[in-house]
Amino acid sequence: MKARVHVTLKNGVLDPQGKAIQHALGALGFSGVDDVRQGKYIELDLAESDPDKARAAVEEMCRKLLANTVIENYSVEVED
Amino acid sequence: MKARVHVTLKNGVLDPQGKAIQHALGALGFSGVDDVRQGKYIELDLAESDPDKARAAVEEMCRKLLANTVIENYSVEVED
Amino acid sequence: MSEITPELVAEHGLTPQEYEKVLDILGRAPNLVELGIFSVMWSEHCSYKSSKKWLKTLPTEGPQVIQGPGENAGVIALGEGLAAIFKIESHNHPSFIEPYQGAATGVGGILRDVFTMGARPVMNLNALRFGSPDHPKTRHLVSGVVAGIGGYGNCVGIPTVGGEVNFHPAYNGNILVNAMTVGLAPADRIFYSAAAGPGNPVVYVGSKTGRDGIHGATMASAEFDANSEEKRPTVQVGDPFTEKLLIEACLELMETDAIVAIQDMGAAGLTSSSFEMASKGGVGVELDLDRVPMREEGMTPYELMLSESQERMLMVLKPGREDRARRIFEKWDLDFAIIGRLTESGRMVLRWHGETVGDLPIDPLALASPEYDRPWEPTPAAEAVAVTSQGDPLEALRTLIGSPDLASRRWIWEQYDHLIGGDTIRRPGADAAVVRLADGKRALAATTDCTPRYCYADPVEGGRQAVAESWRNLTAVGARPLAVTNNLNFGNPERPRVMGQLVGCVQGMGEACRAFDYPVVSGNVSLYNETEGQAILPTPVIGGVGLIDDIAHLPAAGLEQAGLALVLIGETEGHLGQSLYLRDIEGREEGSPPPVNLEAEKRNGDFLREQIKQGALAACHDLSDGGLIVALAEMALAGGCGATLRVPDIARDKMTQWLFGEDQARYLVATQDAETLLASARAAGVPAAHIGESGGDALTLEAIGRISLEDLRATHEGWLPDYMSAGVA
Amino acid sequence: MRTAVIRFPGTNREKDAVVALERACGRKPEIIWHKESGLPAVDLILLPGGFAFGDYLRAGAMAAQSPIMQAVRQAAERGVPVIGICNGFQVLTEAGLLPGALMRNAGLRFVCRDVHLRVESDRSPFTEGYRLGQVVRVPVAHHDGNYFADEATLDRLEGEGRVAFRYVAGPGEPESRANPNGSRRDIAGILSENRRILGMMPHPEDATDPLQGGTDGCGLFDSMARALA
Numbered sequence A, B: 001m002k003a004r005v006h007v008t009l010k011n012g013v014l015d016p017q018g019k020a021i022q023h024a025l026g027a028l029g030f031s032g033v034d035d036v037r038q039g040k041y042i043e044l045d046l047a048e049s050d051p052d053k054a055r056a057a058v059e060e061m062c063r064k065l066l067a068n069t070v071i072e073n074y075s076v077e078v079e080d
Numbered sequence C: 001m002s003e004i005t006p007e008l009v010a011e012h013g014l015t016p017q018e019y020e021k022v023l024d025i026l027g028r029a030p031n032l033v034e035l036g037i038f039s040v041m042w043s044e045h046c047s048y049k050s051s052k053k054w055l056k057t058l059p060t061e062g063p064q065v066i067q068g069p070g071e072n073a074g075v076i077a078l079g080e081g082l083a084a085i086f087k088i089e090s091h092n093h094p095s096f097i098e099p100y101q102g103a104a105t106g107v108g109g110i111l112r113d114v115f116t117m118g119a120r121p122v123m124n125l126n127a128l129r130f131g132s133p134d135h136p137k138t139r140h141l142v143s144g145v146v147a148g149i150g151g152y153g154n155c156v157g158i159p160t161v162g163g164e165v166n167f168h169p170a171y172n173g174n175i176l177v178n179a180m181t182v183g184l185a186p187a188d189r190i191f192y193s194a195a196a197g198p199g200n201p202v203v204y205v206g207s208k209t210g211r212d213g214i215h216g217a218t219m220a221s222a223e224f225d226a227n228s229e230e231k232r233p234t235v236q237v238g239d240p241f242t243e244k245l246l247i248e249a250c251l252e253l254m255e256t257d258a259i260v261a262i263q264d265m266g267a268a269g270l271t272s273s274s275f276e277m278a279s280k281g282g283v284g285v286e287l288d289l290d291r292v293p294m295r296e297e298g299m300t301p302y303e304l305m306l307s308e309s310q311e312r313m314l315m316v317l318k319p320g321r322e323d324r325a326r327r328i329f330e331k332w333d334l335d336f337a338i339i340g341r342l343t344e345s346g347r348m349v350l351r352w353h354g355e356t357v358g359d360l361p362i363d364p365l366a367l368a369s370p371e372y373d374r375p376w377e378p379t380p381a382a383e384a385v386a387v388t389s390q391g392d393p394l395e396a397l398r399t400l401i402g403s404p405d406l407a408s409r410r411w412i413w414e415q416y417d418h419l420i421g422g423d424t425i426r427r428p429g430a431d432a433a434v435v436r437l438a439d440g441k442r443a444l445a446a447t448t449d450c451t452p453r454y455c456y457a458d459p460v461e462g463g464r465q466a467v468a469e470s471w472r473n474l475t476a477v478g479a480r481p482l483a484v485t486n487n488l489n490f491g492n493p494e495r496p497r498v499m500g501q502l503v504g505c506v507q508g509m510g511e512a513c514r515a516f517d518y519p520v521v522s523g524n525v526s527l528y529n530e531t532e533g534q535a536i537l538p539t540p541v542i543g544g545v546g547l548i549d550d551i552a553h554l555p556a557a558g559l560e561q562a563g564l565a566l567v568l569i570g571e572t573e574g575h576l577g578q579s580l581y582l583r584d585i586e587g588r589e590e591g592s593p594p595p596v597n598l599e600a601e602k603r604n605g606d607f608l609r610e611q612i613k614q615g616a617l618a619a620c621h622d623l624s625d626g627g628l629i630v631a632l633a634e635m636a637l638a639g640g641c642g643a644t645l646r647v648p649d650i651a652r653d654k655m656t657q658w659l660f661g662e663d664q665a666r667y668l669v670a671t672q673d674a675e676t677l678l679a680s681a682r683a684a685g686v687p688a689a690h691i692g693e694s695g696g697d698a699l700t701l702e703a704i705g706r707i708s709l710e711d712l713r714a715t716h717e718g719w720l721p722d723y724m725s726a727g728v729a
Numbered sequence D: 001m002r003t004a005v006i007r008f009p010g011t012n013r014e015k016d017a018v019v020a021l022e023r024a025c026g027r028k029p030e031i032i033w034h035k036e037s038g039l040p041a042v043d044l045i046l047l048p049g050g051f052a053f054g055d056y057l058r059a060g061a062m063a064a065q066s067p068i069m070q071a072v073r074q075a076a077e078r079g080v081p082v083i084g085i086c087n088g089f090q091v092l093t094e095a096g097l098l099p100g101a102l103m104r105n106a107g108l109r110f111v112c113r114d115v116h117l118r119v120e121s122d123r124s125p126f127t128e129g130y131r132l133g134q135v136v137r138v139p140v141a142h143h144d145g146n147y148f149a150d151e152a153t154l155d156r157l158e159g160e161g162r163v164a165f166r167y168v169a170g171p172g173e174p175e176s177r178a179n180p181n182g183s184r185r186d187i188a189g190i191l192s193e194n195r196r197i198l199g200m201m202p203h204p205e206d207a208t209d210p211l212q213g214g215t216d217g218c219g220l221f222d223s224m225a226r227a228l229a
């Protein structure tokens, strides 16, 4: 079963990458880009076939490793 | 209007970060993680309010900057 | 405006007595913005209220000193129109919370302190203390801190060339991350922070201000809603790219004659930078806070004054230079905003969309900050230790050379770009880092040193030793030690024992600096380094800077050829108290540290430097942790050539002491001509003994045994990478 | 010989390159700011190391879109030799002037140390001063030096003799330490089809003076000076 994780910076945390992308898009002539935030997207292939168990496991992986909860939020989707 | 971009590595492109995560998850005692792939997730706030135009613009941003199509695929969603 | 309750005052970290003083100064109750300003200005970090009394006792003057403590960094003259600007700073707590960003922003902060004075940074160093390797957090902290230091310094493009790392359980809950930067500037073009010229514009440049690192009151105040934690990241994220632009833009502006005063926004951001600049110049300031470039909507004056967003600077410009300056910052895509003017009022007036939201007298706030004479207790003297066991010395050497405190740090410094600039002529891993100056003939040497276990056992001796070791490390590369910066890392100063450690260490440091004409020109104090009542070991880190007059004489760090005579300089008594041998081989962390004889240090060091200058030494290394045999092993590994050591007869019965004792004021050197060296030493009254020869591919203790370099190298190089890959970081 | 060194915001190894070029060519290069849209008439263009635009998003991605890159492309089309070192190599791949991409090091960590390179092609203005098969020692300093291209491209590069340098183990060095970043087929540097563009991750400019620990990088700069004089 597949799980998808989005890890994003918490509100208010500086995102130098997003800021630089926004700036570069402006320089390339794309106007009207008001904000850009960059996060991580992680796909996992799991042996687990029970969606609830898979979700619980992935949430624990996020807390322990995938996200830095001091500055990042995470969200988990599992395929049904 | 918000747009969401996922940039993922193409099949066949080795993903050192994904591999490292998979390894670390194993070391942390998470079993049954068969594969991990890491990509980027980019959120854009756009002044544009027409979804089709927004999508077209963001796809062009992907081709020009956000993704390196030698190694990456991208997908774009715009909020409706 | 919210009412100032005793709870709110307490949350701002002000004692009731301090708050009384606030009321006195203002003649009224402060509003929240003003309370926030008092709170950060009078914080330990900004006011040095516990340490000031003792810092004043340090020697800070000398013919080489252009600027001692009191500015963003210290400045010393190098001759030929050049000055070195340097400082060390801690980022301990943030690095424990978020090791990557904490360490990265620590590097960013110290870089700004140095380039704000007009210097181009040329070397970074870092002094790190982690908990026990067995502690579950240690691996993660090492990994993150090292990556963060590298991530920032590498991107900005300043070589990270040196530092030190210790592991000890006393740092389990409170690691130390001290970062040092050395920069170079023309001696006649140093920039200071004293504002001058009422009417002159106050200019903000760099990154926009966000809600980073705002401490103080939170929930209790009506101005903050339930999401305030989410809104107010306690951890700042570093943006080394912006820092790089800021360096280039500032240095470009400094080439013009536009700046009256300049100061980075470090701890307590806009508040401390504006108050310090105004106070030093004896002027007043009016700020229009709504003109501050903001990263987020809905920011308040309180937040703007207290934010610790990174990569920002404050300047006072000469009138009429605004446009020129603006163009430079625009070229570098940085924010540039005129946010206020200097006045004659001696007051800080803060406006928000035209309305006054704060009005404070500057000097009483900046200068009348509390100063405490905290009660202190000296550390009781330790007993002398007896060592009776006489185990296999080569086995002990193998253990020590692969132990956490002595194992190779290659895994760390290979993550630092230590070569960028093309002037690194002594790479990390040896005594002092050496970076060549533009004249191609001279070079700067720098080092950071402290032996916390000595400081814990005897703060005064430990303070002396830290200075002596840094002085020795500079001497070992042939540099004239010029001045130091220091980072005083201690526990809670409200505990007399801890305060006594600080007092003792400062006393010892002062004595040694005086004896060596090696003044203190800058520094930083980090207190309250403890968790759950467990304080760190007292850790007064010394950052030393010296000058090599001619790099042609730089001796090698290691043994690079066979047939050289090994000469031990300095007197060996075999002091094992607080030695690594005692701790790591016998499991005893006991005794008094080796005494530092400042006269012997000076005499031996001056002699050694003279020998280097005359080209008499092929290689040179100072003796410290682990003693003679460890130093020899390090030299053999560094140069790839083995050696044979003769244990003198008198030392036979005390072989462990002779091999592993940590007596101070000693160097191990390799020379083509032992006889001449010994004769010169005799003439100078310097103890010296010919104790062996270089050669072979092993370390041989005559009549005792041998250990191959390969074996030593495997243990020495293996420990850290093995440790780091043995678990999840 | 006239040379130009391109400077992006975040470029930080330009001084190292300038010193090495000046030593070999006897003339200071011109530093060209990324916002320029034209280049002076030069015999060589060098894209130095660093972190252009912070290497945010992807190393070299934003720099590849800078106005000056149009001019670099046109000069390259006219046959002006272009060398990209480290970040410069990343920019050249992102700009499509060289095939493949540079990904995060396999070990995920930044790596700064000496490596050994075998010269795989002596047929270019950059490498003709070396012997084919010669092993040289120069430092690397990068976080994203893991060269990737698909198998077909790699075969083609090899078939056409366009691999300029390959990582090899130095004397006494274990094989496992040879390749510092996981690059496919140990590739450290590649040439364009017309062999007038070179991209390489290692830093020959930081190995041009005995005090730097080695002078093996001089071969490259001396080659260029001779070939283009």
Ligand SMILES: Nc1ncnc2c1ncn2[C@@H]1O[C@H](COP(=O)(O)OP(=O)(O)O)[C@@H](O)[C@H]1O
Binding pocket: C045, C046, C055, C058, C068, C069, C070, C071, C072, C073, C074, C087, C089, C113, C266, C267, C486, C487, C488, C520, C521, C522, C523, C524, C525
């Ligand atoms: N231990 C110390 N020894 C000498 N000077 C010190 C020490 N600690 C702080 N200082 C000096 O006090 C001043 C203020 O330090 P700090 O608040 O760290 O500066 P900044 O705000 O620039 O980071 C500086 O001039 C610094 O060099």
Ligand SMILES: [Mg+2]
Binding pocket: C072, C112, C113, C263, C264, C266
């Ligand atoms: Mg400062």
